[in-house]
Amino acid sequence: MVVRSAASAALLALASLLDARPVAAQLSSRLEAGGVVSTRDGALPNEAFRVRPGLQLFHPHGTVAASGSAWRLGDNWLIADGDLSVTMVTPARYGIHGELAGSASRVFYDPAATSEQFDARGRVYMSLEDRAGVWIGRGLERPMRIAVVSQVEVTGGGAWTKVGKATLSGSVTSFLLTKLSPSADSSGSAAACATTEAFAAVPEGPPNKRNLISGVSGNGLDCQRQSRFSDVQGAVEWSVGPVEVAAHGGYRFGDEGEVTPDSRRWAAGTATYWVSSQFAAIVGGGRQPANPARGLPARSYANFGLMLAYWPIPRRTVPVESGAFLSSFEVVDAGYGAQTIIIRAGGVESVEIMGDFTEWEAISLYRIGRDRWEATLPIAPGIHQVNVRVDKGKWKAPPGMPSMRDGFSGEVGILVVE
Amino acid sequence: VSRTPSSPDGIHHRRIAFGLVAALMLGTLPYEARAQQSAALGRLSPASRSAIDVLMDSATRIGIPREALLSKTLEGISKGRPGPQIVQVVRRYFGALREAQGSLGPEASLDELTAAAGAIQSGVDPGSIVRLRSNRRGGSILMPLVVLADLVSRGVPSDDASSAIVSMSQRGALDSDYEGLWKGVQQDIISGAPPVEALNRRAREFPGRAPPTPGRVTPPATQRPEIPS
Numbered sequence: 001m002v003v004r005s006a007a008s009a010a011l012l013a014l015a016s017l018l019d020a021r022p023v024a025a026q027l028s029s030r031l032e033a034g035g036v037v038s039t040r041d042g043a044l045p046n047e048a049f050r051v052r053p054g055l056q057l058f059h060p061h062g063t064v065a066a067s068g069s070a071w072r073l074g075d076n077w078l079i080a081d082g083d084l085s086v087t088m089v090t091p092a093r094y095g096i097h098g099e100l101a102g103s104a105s106r107v108f109y110d111p112a113a114t115s116e117q118f119d120a121r122g123r124v125y126m127s128l129e130d131r132a133g134v135w136i137g138r139g140l141e142r143p144m145r146i147a148v149v150s151q152v153e154v155t156g157g158g159a160w161t162k163v164g165k166a167t168l169s170g171s172v173t174s175f176l177l178t179k180l181s182p183s184a185d186s187s188g189s190a191a192a193c194a195t196t197e198a199f200a201a202v203p204e205g206p207p208n209k210r211n212l213i214s215g216v217s218g219n220g221l222d223c224q225r226q227s228r229f230s231d232v233q234g235a236v237e238w239s240v241g242p243v244e245v246a247a248h249g250g251y252r253f254g255d256e257g258e259v260t261p262d263s264r265r266w267a268a269g270t271a272t273y274w275v276s277s278q279f280a281a282i283v284g285g286g287r288q289p290a291n292p293a294r295g296l297p298a299r300s301y302a303n304f305g306l307m308l309a310y311w312p313i314p315r316r317t318v319p320v321e322s323g324a325f326l327s328s329f330e331v332v333d334a335g336y337g338a339q340t341i342i343i344r345a346g347g348v349e350s351v352e353i354m355g356d357f358t359e360w361e362a363i364s365l366y367r368i369g370r371d372r373w374e375a376t377l378p379i380a381p382g383i384h385q386v387n388v389r390v391d392k393g394k395w396k397a398p399p400g401m402p403s404m405r406d407g408f409s410g411e412v413g414i415l416v417v418e
Numbered sequence: 419v420s421r422t423p424s425s426p427d428g429i430h431h432r433r434i435a436f437g438l439v440a441a442l443m444l445g446t447l448p449y450e451a452r453a454q455q456s457a458a459l460g461r462l463s464p465a466s467r468s469a470i471d472v473l474m475d476s477a478t479r480i481g482i483p484r485e486a487l488l489s490k491t492l493e494g495i496s497k498g499r500p501g502p503q504i505v506q507v508v509r510r511y512f513g514a515l516r517e518a519q520g521s522l523g524p525e526a527s528l529d530e531l532t533a534a535a536g537a538i539q540s541g542v543d544p545g546s547i548v549r550l551r552s553n554r555r556g557g558s559i560l561m562p563l564v565v566l567a568d569l570v571s572r573g574v575p576s577d578d579a580s581s582a583i584v585s586m587s588q589r590g591a592l593d594s595d596y597e598g599l600w601k602g603v604q605q606d607i608i609s610g611a612p613p614v615e616a617l618n619r620r621a622r623e624f625p626g627r628a629p630p631t632p633g634r635v636t637p638p639a640t641q642r643p644e645i646p647s
Contacts, residue, residue, distance in 0.1 A: 093498060359455055360492035382529040383560055385493070385536075395497055402568035402600055404536045407490070407507040408497050411571065414536070414564045
């Protein structure tokens with residue numbers, strides 16, 4: 001009898017300890033595998049089998065994400081790229097929140113197109129009732145091993161809105177590329193800076209168009225050059241049932257000497273069909289502009305493959321709230337005085353719940369599958385007031401339950417636990 | 419695979435020790451919750467905090483659990499509302515709880531009080547709550563109160579909503595009937611029907627039930643056998 005009581009107490013204690021605390025962080029993952037065909041203008045197409053793993057640890061105050069891809073070319077595997085990023089997010093006040101992000105990445109497509117890069121950026125987001133929003137931001141990119149670019153200042157902003165089941169967005173991003181090489185530099189970058197024909201991204205271009213770097217200054221030994229261009233891009237994301245479609249297109253503004261003709265316009269799209277909550281088929285293709293900071297030329301590509309995602313990382317065109325909605329809210333008895341809350345919300349990055357049973361502390365739900373979110377919490381029998389929110393948006397009454405005014409110009413759901 | 423058997427006494431002692439540790443950990447949870455509350459209240463200005471303390475003391479003196487006001491305060495803090503607005507909302511809520519207590523009597527549970535206060539704040543007349551209580555004497559009035567508050571929040575005039583819910587309680591409605599009414603009205607409103615018309619139509623569909631025999635406890639809806647049609 002003593003043993004049974006002790007065991008029961010232990011189980012109850014464990015259940016309470018596991019559930020009483022806010023969920024600290026949640027893991028998302030994705031593994032894509034499939035074929036990719038890539039072509040540069042005037043070059044033969046490259047075909048490869050590509051594997052792309054991705055991992056994301058999400059916390060209400062920040063995110064750590066890692067992703068990469070490995071290509072199989074002939075009999076060899078090649079680690080083509082890798083990226084590690086850390087993002088910190090401030091709490092939202094009046095629909096406005098800030099974000100600081102840093103990342104380190106590496107690309108290696110061939111010995112001539114290899115580089116590392118460190119990025120840092122700050123952004124401010126403002127959302128309007130989950131239906132629309134704007135953002136502005138500024139950042140700095142520091143490429144390594146790119147002979148003609150020392151740093152890139154990135155300034156931009158954008159807006160998004162929800163139209164029916166589609167999310168439309170537009171952005172303007174300005175790039176200021178700088179090459180600064182002291183005379184003491186022995187890596188050869190001073191020489192690259194001084195020459196007007198050194199630009200890895202467009203090796204096949206005519207000489208007068210290779211010079212992306214203009215505005216030479218210096219004393220003859222030190223060298224500083226600057227170049228500027230701007231990208232205007234529009235995107236649409238549409239999701240109906242198991243089908244998700246994302247497409248974008250853009251135009252690059254800049255002097256003829258700074259933007260190569262093959263990078264003036266671009267467009268690409270991806271369609272994803274979710275066979276089950278964790279398994280999807282993907283097909284996509286399009287054209288990418290050159291990325292001078294990475295020494296990458298413009299290219300056309302097509303890809304197709306399968307995606308396995310036990311905890312899917314959402315594919316997002318819009319970096320902030322997409323106006324996603326909760327499609328269902330369910331409470332299931334988990335025993336030991338605990339209830340499992342199950343919410344269906346697709347295409348979102350976070351779902352939180354709070355109520356009198358959490359002392360009104362926000363608790364993050366775990367993502368299980370494509371659009372299923374869960375948390376098990378100790379909830380006593382009786383009636384409880386409850387609110388939910390997605391992607392740090394507005395607190396709302398959950399769907400499928402009675403609600404009433406909360407006195408703070410909002411509503412709370414009324415949850416009855418028997 | 420062979421396993422070395424442990425001594426039964428050893429297992430027994432380990433389980434007791436584990437149980438004790440677990441019980442101790444359980445015992446620390448209320449302290450942790452209090453610390454969380456204290457940290458949240460610390461975000462209020464001293465003036466707002468003092469006003470909330472006075473309201474909670476007043477509630478305790480007249481038999482209203484201070485937890486109800488504390489919960490409303492924490493809700494306001496979590497929703498990022500400024501201190502003066504939180505004090506104003508909590509003061510109004512205290513008034514609603516007092517009216518709810520007056521309607522339901524001193525024996526009312528915290529759940530009943532908060533449900534009735536929510537209904538009153540939504541615009542329900544306290545007199546309707548008194549009639550509801552007297553119609554369902556001995557039974558829970560939580561579900562009708564919750565549905566009543568929801569209907570008023572959705573735009574049904576308070577008098578129409580109260581009249582429909584009280585009428586259903588007089589005709590022996592069970593919790594499942596109120597739930598059915600709520601679902602039906604919600605569906606009609608989503609389909610475009612005006613809230614009051616949706617309520618009148620769905621309330622008319624309720625045929626009425628024989629009142630429960632005195633002394634017998636009505637089983638919860640989930641345990642009732644289905645009646646074949």
